[in-house]
Amino acid sequence: MKTDIEIAQANEMLPIKEVAATLSLTEDDLKLYGKYKAKVDIKKINSLNEEADGKLILVTAINPTPAGEGKSTVTVGLGDALTRIGKKAMIAMREPSLGPTMGVKGGAAGGGYAQVQPMQDINLHFTGDMHAITATNNTLSALIDNHIQQGNALNIDQRRITWKRVLDINDRALRNIVIGLGGPIQGVPRQDGFDITVASEIMAILCLSTSLTDLKNRIGNIVIGYTFDRVPVTVRDLKVEGALTLLMKDALEPNLVQTLYHTPAFVHGGPFANIAHGCNSVLATKTALKLADYVITEAGFGADLGAEKFMDIKVPQLGKSPDAVVIVATVRSLKMHGGVLVKDLNSGENVEAVKAGFANLQKHIENMQQYGVPVVVALNEFTNDTAAEIAAVVSLCAAQEVECVQTAVWAKGAEGGEALANAVVKAIDENTKAFVPLYVAEDSSIEEKIETIVTKIYGGASVIYSKEAKNQLRQYKKNGWDRLPVCMAKTQYSLSDDQKAIGRPENFDITIRSFVPKIGAGFVVALTGDILTMPGLPKEPAALRMDVTEDGVVTGLF
Incomplete structure (x- = not known):
C-alpha cells in the first residue's frame, strides 16, 4: 500500500491559476509562489465584502488517540465529495507546524486519497507564514530587551516580562532559559x-x-509585561506596531492550494487547540465563504477544545456560525475510551468496549447540539474495524437521533465521502434551529465563563483556582480584561484536565493554575493541568523516518 507522500507524488496537480479560475479568480488576484501555490491579494479579498456567504461546515472530533482520528483527512475528503455531488465547495484548513510534523504525527495535510497538495511543501516551509510569525515574535523580543538595555524609558520590570521567544519545533530544552x-x-x-510558534500571540492575531x-x-494591543508599578506595557507603548505589521503583511493573505481532486483549498494559520484557539484564519474562512457555496473548515482536537473555541472565539469575529457540524469518530478511539x-x-x-466508549462521543454530540447546530457523525474507517463494531456505533448514534455515516475517504477519496456529503447537505437543508452561543463574553466575568465551559462542555463539577490565578483575576478585572472570551489550555485526550480520565468522566474539578x-x-x-506551551519530542520522532534523495524526492513524510 502506498504511503501518503507516495500517493501525493503520483498525483498530477493543476497549475494553481487554473484552480483559482474555478473560483472566478484571475491571475491578477493572486501572488504566485511557484506553479502550484499562491496567496490571494488582500485588495481582491476586500472587494468581496458585499458578496453573499455560502454554507459553513465545521469538522471536529471526539477526544483523540495519540495518533489522531483523521479529522483533517475527513475535512479534505468531505470537500472533494461535495464537489463530486455537484456542489461548489472549498476547504479552509490550518497550516501544519514543524513540531508535530517532525514529532509525533508526521505529515498534517490530510492522508491517503484525501490530501491537500503540494503536500510536502505544506508540511515543511510552505509560503513562509510560520517563519514570518517566528521572526515577528522574536523581533519584538529583541526590541523589548534593547529598550531595557538602552535606558528603559518605560520602566519595564524585567522580572515581569511575559513575552516569550518562539521556535516552530518541539524543543523542551528551551522552555526555561536565562539571557x-x-x-x-550582552544585555540585561x-x-x-521559548514557546512553540503556533502558541505565539502573533499566530492568534493572524488568525x-x-x-x-x-x-x-x-499587534499594538499586545501586553509584553509590566512596569515596576504593575502597569501593563503594550507594543503600542514601544511604538513598534508598524514595524511588526510590516513583517506580517504577506502572511496575512490566505494561501491557495488544491486537493488531489483539484478542489480549491485555503491552508492558512495554525494555532494548536490545546494551547491556543485551534482554528484557521478568519480571513481565509471569510474569503472562502464569498467564493464558494459550501465551505468545509476544521477545529483542532476534540470538540471540547477546537469546536468550543471556534464557536465562542472565532464565530464572533467571523460573523457567521456553522450551518452544520461533523464530528469525526473512529472505532479505535471508542475502544480507547471504553x-x-x-x-x-x-x-x-471488542464491541463492548465500543459501546462503553460511546459515552465520550455522546457528550461531544450533546455539546455541539447546545449551540443549535445540526450534527452528523463521520465514522472514519480503519482496516481493523469489524462489521459488528461499525454497526454498534451506527445504532448508538441513531438512538441519539444523529446520523452516523461510514466514511472511507482515506482509501477511496471523494467516492468514499459521498454518503457523508449527502448527509451534511440534508442536515443543513432540514435545520430550523438558530445558533445559540455558549456565553456572551462582555456579559460575564472570566470566572463565570470558565464555569460555563467546565460545567456545560466538559461535564465537570467546579473550578479550583491557584493563588496565582486568583491574584491575576483581581488584576485583570482592574485592567478591564475580565469581559474578554476565555481560551482554555487543556489536554486534548480527556474532557477533564487529566489526560488519563478517558470516556465521560463526571464530578471532577478543573484546576486553573494561571492565566x-x-x-x-x-x-x-x-x-490547566500540566499543559505545556513548548512540547517535547517523543522517544522516536517522525523525523527519524524522513529523508530526501539526490534528485530532491522527499521520503518518509507520513
Whole structure:
C-alpha cells in the first residue's frame, strides 16, 4: 500500500491559476509562489465584502488517540465529495507546524486519497507564514530587551516580562532559559523561555485579524509585561506596531492550494487547540465563504477544545456560525475510551468496549447540539474495524437521533465521502434551529465563563483556582480584561484536565493554575493541568523516518 507522500507524488496537480479560475479568480488576484501555490491579494479579498456567504461546515472530533482520528483527512475528503455531488465547495484548513510534523504525527495535510497538495511543501516551509510569525515574535523580543538595555524609558520590570521567544519545533530544552549573561554589553540578564510558534500571540492575531488595519491594532494591543508599578506595557507603548505589521503583511493573505481532486483549498494559520484557539484564519474562512457555496473548515482536537473555541472565539469575529457540524469518530478511539489500552487497539473485535466508549462521543454530540447546530457523525474507517463494531456505533448514534455515516475517504477519496456529503447537505437543508452561543463574553466575568465551559462542555463539577490565578483575576478585572472570551489550555485526550480520565468522566474539578493575557488576540488563556506551551519530542520522532534523495524526492513524510 502506498504511503501518503507516495500517493501525493503520483498525483498530477493543476497549475494553481487554473484552480483559482474555478473560483472566478484571475491571475491578477493572486501572488504566485511557484506553479502550484499562491496567496490571494488582500485588495481582491476586500472587494468581496458585499458578496453573499455560502454554507459553513465545521469538522471536529471526539477526544483523540495519540495518533489522531483523521479529522483533517475527513475535512479534505468531505470537500472533494461535495464537489463530486455537484456542489461548489472549498476547504479552509490550518497550516501544519514543524513540531508535530517532525514529532509525533508526521505529515498534517490530510492522508491517503484525501490530501491537500503540494503536500510536502505544506508540511515543511510552505509560503513562509510560520517563519514570518517566528521572526515577528522574536523581533519584538529583541526590541523589548534593547529598550531595557538602552535606558528603559518605560520602566519595564524585567522580572515581569511575559513575552516569550518562539521556535516552530518541539524543543523542551528551551522552555526555561536565562539571557543577557556575559557582561554589560550582552544585555540585561533575566529569565526567559521559548514557546512553540503556533502558541505565539502573533499566530492568534493572524488568525483573528480581518484586515491590515485590524492586524496593526491587535499587534499594538499586545501586553509584553509590566512596569515596576504593575502597569501593563503594550507594543503600542514601544511604538513598534508598524514595524511588526510590516513583517506580517504577506502572511496575512490566505494561501491557495488544491486537493488531489483539484478542489480549491485555503491552508492558512495554525494555532494548536490545546494551547491556543485551534482554528484557521478568519480571513481565509471569510474569503472562502464569498467564493464558494459550501465551505468545509476544521477545529483542532476534540470538540471540547477546537469546536468550543471556534464557536465562542472565532464565530464572533467571523460573523457567521456553522450551518452544520461533523464530528469525526473512529472505532479505535471508542475502544480507547471504553478502556482498551492504546497498544491493544488493533488486537481484535471488542464491541463492548465500543459501546462503553460511546459515552465520550455522546457528550461531544450533546455539546455541539447546545449551540443549535445540526450534527452528523463521520465514522472514519480503519482496516481493523469489524462489521459488528461499525454497526454498534451506527445504532448508538441513531438512538441519539444523529446520523452516523461510514466514511472511507482515506482509501477511496471523494467516492468514499459521498454518503457523508449527502448527509451534511440534508442536515443543513432540514435545520430550523438558530445558533445559540455558549456565553456572551462582555456579559460575564472570566470566572463565570470558565464555569460555563467546565460545567456545560466538559461535564465537570467546579473550578479550583491557584493563588496565582486568583491574584491575576483581581488584576485583570482592574485592567478591564475580565469581559474578554476565555481560551482554555487543556489536554486534548480527556474532557477533564487529566489526560488519563478517558470516556465521560463526571464530578471532577478543573484546576486553573494561571492565566496569560492575549489582549492583542482579544482573549485570556486559562492554563490547566500540566499543559505545556513548548512540547517535547517523543522517544522516536517522525523525523527519524524522513529523508530526501539526490534528485530532491522527499521520503518518509507520513
